[in-house]
Amino acid sequence: MNREYALYLKRQKRARIGIQIARIGVLIAFFGLWELGAVFGWFDPFILSSPSRVWATIARLYASHELWMHIGTTLFETVLGFLLGTALGAALAVVLWWLPAVNRVLDPYLVVLNALPKIALGPVLIVWIGAGMESIVVMGVLVSLVVTTVTVLNGFLTTTDEKQLLMKTLGATKLQIFWKVVLPAGLKDLIAALKISVGMSWVGVIVGEYLVSKAGLGYLIVYGGQVFKLDLVMASVVILCVLAALMYEAVALLEKGLTRKKA
Amino acid sequence: MHTPILSLSEVSFSYFTETEQTPAVSHLNLSILPGEFAAIVGPSGCGKTSVLSLIMGLLRPQAGTITFADPNLRIGYMLQRDHLLEWRTVEKNVLLGLEVQHRKTERTRANALRLLDAYGLGAFKAYYPQQLSGGMRQKVALIRTLALEPDLLLLDEPFSALDYQTRLQLSDEVYRIIREQKKTAILVTHDISEAVSMADRVLVFSKRPSHVKTVIETGFSAALSPLERRHVPEFLPLYDRVWKEIDR
Numbered sequence: 001m002n003r004e005y006a007l008y009l010k011r012q013k014r015a016r017i018g019i020q021i022a023r024i025g026v027l028i029a030f031f032g033l034w035e036l037g038a039v040f041g042w043f044d045p046f047i048l049s050s051p052s053r054v055w056a057t058i059a060r061l062y063a064s065h066e067l068w069m070h071i072g073t074t075l076f077e078t079v080l081g082f083l084l085g086t087a088l089g090a091a092l093a094v095v096l097w098w099l100p101a102v103n104r105v106l107d108p109y110l111v112v113l114n115a116l117p118k119i120a121l122g123p124v125l126i127v128w129i130g131a132g133m134e135s136i137v138v139m140g141v142l143v144s145l146v147v148t149t150v151t152v153l154n155g156f157l158t159t160t161d162e163k164q165l166l167m168k169t170l171g172a173t174k175l176q177i178f179w180k181v182v183l184p185a186g187l188k189d190l191i192a193a194l195k196i197s198v199g200m201s202w203v204g205v206i207v208g209e210y211l212v213s214k215a216g217l218g219y220l221i222v223y224g225g226q227v228f229k230l231d232l233v234m235a236s237v238v239i240l241c242v243l244a245a246l247m248y249e250a251v252a253l254l255e256k257g258l259t260r261k262k263a
Numbered sequence: 264m265h266t267p268i269l270s271l272s273e274v275s276f277s278y279f280t281e282t283e284q285t286p287a288v289s290h291l292n293l294s295i296l297p298g299e300f301a302a303i304v305g306p307s308g309c310g311k312t313s314v315l316s317l318i319m320g321l322l323r324p325q326a327g328t329i330t331f332a333d334p335n336l337r338i339g340y341m342l343q344r345d346h347l348l349e350w351r352t353v354e355k356n357v358l359l360g361l362e363v364q365h366r367k368t369e370r371t372r373a374n375a376l377r378l379l380d381a382y383g384l385g386a387f388k389a390y391y392p393q394q395l396s397g398g399m400r401q402k403v404a405l406i407r408t409l410a411l412e413p414d415l416l417l418l419d420e421p422f423s424a425l426d427y428q429t430r431l432q433l434s435d436e437v438y439r440i441i442r443e444q445k446k447t448a449i450l451v452t453h454d455i456s457e458a459v460s461m462a463d464r465v466l467v468f469s470k471r472p473s474h475v476k477t478v479i480e481t482g483f484s485a486a487l488s489p490l491e492r493r494h495v496p497e498f499l500p501l502y503d504r505v506w507k508e509i510d511r
Contacts (some may be wrong), residue, residue, distance in 0.1 A: 148429055152407070162342070162344065162346060163346050165321070165342070165349075166342055166346040167337075167341035167363065168321060169319060169321070169364045170359060170360040170364070170407075170411070171360070171364050172363040176363050180348075180359070180362075180363070181348065184348070185350075185352050
């Protein structure tokens with residue numbers, strides 16, 4: 001290794017560390033200003049709350065054994081909605097790829113369903129399924145399902161006719177074409193769909209909880225808003241941020257595992 | 264004389280779209296002898312590729328018959344682009360056809376790897392396609408076809424995506440490989456010198472809807488490589504004859 005290269009590596013490393021520090025700095029500045037604003041009365045902490053009040057609220061929830069129950073409820077609904085939504089969505093994409101005629105028939109409906117805000121169906125779901133956790137999970141499923149189908153199907157359709165022709169010249173069946181070419185080629189989009197879907201499931205579940213729940217973070221937010229306990233609202237939002245980030249990271253880890261071998 | 268391993272008799276085929284029908288080949292007659300290297304040339308868009316698709320069975324003739332001397336004749340098809348799968352190593356790409364046909368045994372696998380070794384790609388077995396040059400990729404594609412141990416090779420403009428240098432070099436190599444493996448081959452190309460230098464017989468197609476207009480025997484010694492043939496005195500007159508036969 002010559003001197004210039006060593007210097008280059010050092011510069012790169014320094015830039016990386018700089019970015020990390022700046023990131024943490026933004027977080028500290030955000031919470032710092034928030035707290036200071038509350039302490040010095042720049043705004044009314046009753047309306048905007050403050051980090052120390054958020055922290056106290058979380059501690060209180062923990063002490064009364066409510067914290068894990070609410071987190072657990074929402075997390076369970078979200079993970080279930082996410083898994084069902086992506087599994088069903090991906091399966092639907094496979095069916096539509098397999099049967100081009102069905103795809104052509106359903107295409108306009110898929111476009112409409114994709115554009116439709118699924119949460120508009122909330123009241124309908126409650127009437128059909130009942131005011132319980134089932135409705136919330138179904139909402140999480142609905143919100144992630146269509147977007148998964150559309151993204152994954154697009155990924156499958158990127159496989160060119162020429163590549164399929166090659167497989168046919170080798171004597172491949174349709175199943176083999178799917179398994180050996182279309183699926184591996186669509187893997188990138190499958191992972192992209194998972195990442196979108198993670199966020200979508202949170203949206204569906206939180207909105208679902210707004211409408212019907214008796215527990216969960218969405219319930220805490222609505223309840224806090226109604227009785228003007230903004231500390232409770234903010235505390236729930238902060239917890240949601242952490243959970244959503246963790247779940248996204250989990251998917252990113254899965255991506256690494258799936259794509260590592262071809263790097 | 265030998266009996267042909269493949270004959271097309273009065274074969275016709277048209278492409279249909281919603282706005283028109285395009286006759287690609289019409290009353291086409293041709294026979295291919297075992298072990299020969301035939302080249303098909305013709306004006307662009309004259310349905311040369313359609314003929315290969317018909318022989319391969321990817322298209323069905325709308326009239327006429329295609330007869331094989333041996334109904335179990337194995338056909339290998341090499342496309343213009345290599346279409347190597349980017350997520351598979353060279354070795355795995357070469358074995359793709361065998362996998363698909365459930366013929367991956369110790370023997371066929373060893374044979375495929377031997378081909379890689381024999382044609383200078385043994386060291387690149389574990390590489391991914393994007394790490395190879397265009398010429399090497401095309402050679403991998405050829406070995407993928409040869410790994411299936413075909414009796415008849417269909418080559419659809421296999422060199423046209425390559426730069427000139429690589430093209431000459433690779434056509435030399437492919438010729439040598441096909442001769443050594445004693446395969447019968449049909450090469451479709453728009454490059455007259457390529458056709459004349461590689462083939463025993465050049466079939467000149469008419470413009471669409473095409474049939475065989477003229478057959479020209481090149482009569483080179485099999486010992487000469489395509490590159491060497493380009494330098495013998497008979498080459499230019501042959502080139503001119505083919506040139507004149509092609510409709511414009």
